[in-house]
Amino acid sequence: MRVAIAEDGALFREGLVLLLEAAGHEVAGCFADGDALIAAVATDPVDVAILDIRMPPGPDGGLTTAERVRALRPDTGILLLSHYAETHYLTRVLEIGAERIGYRLKERIAGVRVLGDTLDRISAGEIVIEPALAQRLVRGGASQDGSPLASLSERETDVLRLMAEGRANNAIAGELFISAKAVEKHIAAIFTKLGLPGDATVHHRRVLAVLAYLQARRIDGSGG
Template sequence: MRVALAEDGALFREGLLMLLRAAGHEVVGCTADGDALVDLLADQPVDVAILDIRMPPEPDGGLVTAERLRAAHPGMGLLFLSHYAESHYLVRILQIGTDGIGYRLKEKVGSVDVLTDTLTRIRDGEIVIEPVLAKRLVQRPQGDRKQVVDSLSARELEVLGLMAEGRSNNGIATELFVTQKAVEKHIANIFDKLGLPNDATAHHRRVLAVLTYLRSQRDDG
């Protein structure tokens, strides 16, 4: 697929370029800051833009750049990379959009298979969240959401954790070695216990379920 990269760390940038090319992706361009990436993609759209969260022109320049790119190219996928799994970053990322977007740790995308799987899912419109962050959000609930979390069964917490990673129902069923029908039942229970609106689309309700935990984590911190 066609990709572009903005990363101010020269060593990591070169390594990621090599990995992308080894995976057979077409790298349209590579920049060291967000402004240059926006200029590059003005007339050369890509399937997915890869951005370092902490880069020029601001401390969190990747987030600002992504807002500009999503406004100009709504169908473009966005993959954020960082050395740290921070819930406040994820809240801001999901405020930019809930389709075709991802947040992964740099150390976790160091293989062709993992990187290509992440890019493909984002290109196809999925949300891809770093598993360690997704698990942290559901395993260590805090604040006013504690009572809600206590009402979820252990299996429902597992399902919610995989939902937070952006897994499909079929992907969750495969991971947990259960039927897809069982997964659908667990998700319905989660939606009910979290009090999510029945008139929302299934995809929207999945995002709301994840945001419930993201916001509780942010409010507590």
């Protein structure tokens, strides 16, 4: 996979290049700000652009750069990295795109396998959400009085958490050691219990519906 990086921290940037190369990827370009990455990607397309959220230009230049990359090269995957896992950034990420995009904590991709898996999923068109953030959203929603999330079984809550990470049915089945048919059944039950609209069979619409629901619940308890 051909990858370009924009990250203003020199140490992290160099470490990421080494890790990507160890994972067998080609680093096509490595930049300290978003403008330089845009200039490079305009002439030399890459499969995935990895961007630090908090870098120049501006206070959250990674997000504005991601918008420009998506407008310029809609087929390029985008992985946004941050020191913070915030639902506000997640909302911004999902506004940029609902396919071939990811948002992860910097230290959580610090392994050849996990970095490779993240890039493969983005390249395959999936949304990849930081698991720690997905877990916080599910837990926070379930802890509120009278929340329909509290009516989910333990297994359904696990499935919901993995859906919120952007996992596809087969990946959820593999993670929980259950069949894909059982996953479909749990997802149908979750959608019914939470009263979620939309087609549960279309992957990215399903992830968006779940995330929108969880964010609304978490922030002001008015979701659903």
